Amino acid sequence: MSPSRMAEYLETDRLLLRHFTENDAELLVELDSDSEVMRYLSGGVPTPPERIHREVLPRLLGQYEKWDGRFGLVAAHERAGGEFIGWFILRPKADGPTDEVELGYRLRKAAWGKGYATEGSAALLHKAFTELGVRMVWAETMFVNRGSRNVMEKLGMTHVQTYWPDLPPIEGSEHGEVRYEIVAPTTDLGV
Numbered sequence: 623m624s625p626s627r628m629a630e631y632l633e634t635d636r637l638l639l640r641h642f643t644e645n646d647a648e649l650l651v652e653l654d655s656d657s658e659v660m661r662y663l664s665g666g667v668p669t670p671p672e673r674i675h676r677e678v679l680p681r682l683l684g685q686y687e688k689w690d691g692r693f694g695l696v697a698a699h700e701r702a703g704g705e706f707i708g709w710f711i712l713r714p715k716a717d718g719p720t721d722e723v724e725l726g727y728r729l730r731k732a733a734w735g736k737g738y739a740t741e742g743s744a745a746l747l748h749k750a751f752t753e754l755g756v757r758m759v760w761a762e763t764m765f766v767n768r769g770s771r772n773v774m775e776k777l778g779m780t781h782v783q784t785y786w787p788d789l790p791p792i793e794g795s796e797h798g799e800v801r802y803e804i805v806a807p808t809t810d811l812g813v
């Protein structure tokens with residue numbers, strides 16, 4: 623299917639963000655099979671394809687239902703040429719309020735270093751604050767994931783916490799996990 627025919631979520635200068643469909647398992651399998659992409663997520667271990675087919679994709683499709691397509695994981699494509707470059711996420715906690723949402727991103731290595739994570743995320747923040755009634759956006763990553771932290775900092779997010787989750791250790795996890803937040807800009811009514 624060409625990206626122009628897919629359900630569109632958001633467009634930026636260079637990117638098209640759209641909902642995933644049940645036909646997209648292989649895109650997720652390929653993305654999660656790159657040990658460099660997975661370095662700060664699993665220590666480089668690919669996500670088993672079976673898990674993507676049976677758990678990951680059905681769950682993310684279910685989340686579109688839950689939030690009427692307003693929140694969830696969205697596929698990102700280059701507008702020029704339509705290449706799949708990875709995904710972004712804008713999602714409340716499972717049982718949390720919908721005005722507090724998590725921002726995340728996972729891009730194919732070929733797409734790194736072009737400003738795509740910052741461009742897609744900035745557009746998502748704008749959508750969250752202007753259309754989706756979001757008050758606060760948070761993002762978390764490993765302290766040592768400099769690239770991800772740089773994106774958060776370029777977005778104007780503030781480092782609010784470093785913590786040590788109870789997870790199996792991977793390289794760098796001794797430095798902990800960082801949480802960044804940003805709140806919706808307040809409107810100056812000039813009164």
Ligand SMILES: CC(C)(COP(=O)(O)OP(=O)(O)OC[C@H]1O[C@@H](n2cnc3c(N)ncnc32)[C@H](O)[C@@H]1OP(=O)(O)O)[C@@H](O)C(=O)NCCC(=O)NCCS
Binds near residue numbers: 726735769
């Ligand atoms: C982290 C990631 C999303 C960055 O994507 P990207 O599109 O390359 O990021 P951008 O091009 O928007 O870069 C934003 C800034 O961070 C810098 N940066 C990006 N990757 C970097 C890295 N590995 N080390 C240091 N700086 C980095 C960029 O130079 C840029 O700063 P600049 O404009 O001052 O040059 C991408 O590397 C990725 O998907 N990694 C694998 C998955 C992952 O770790 N996701 C986050 C887990 S929470």
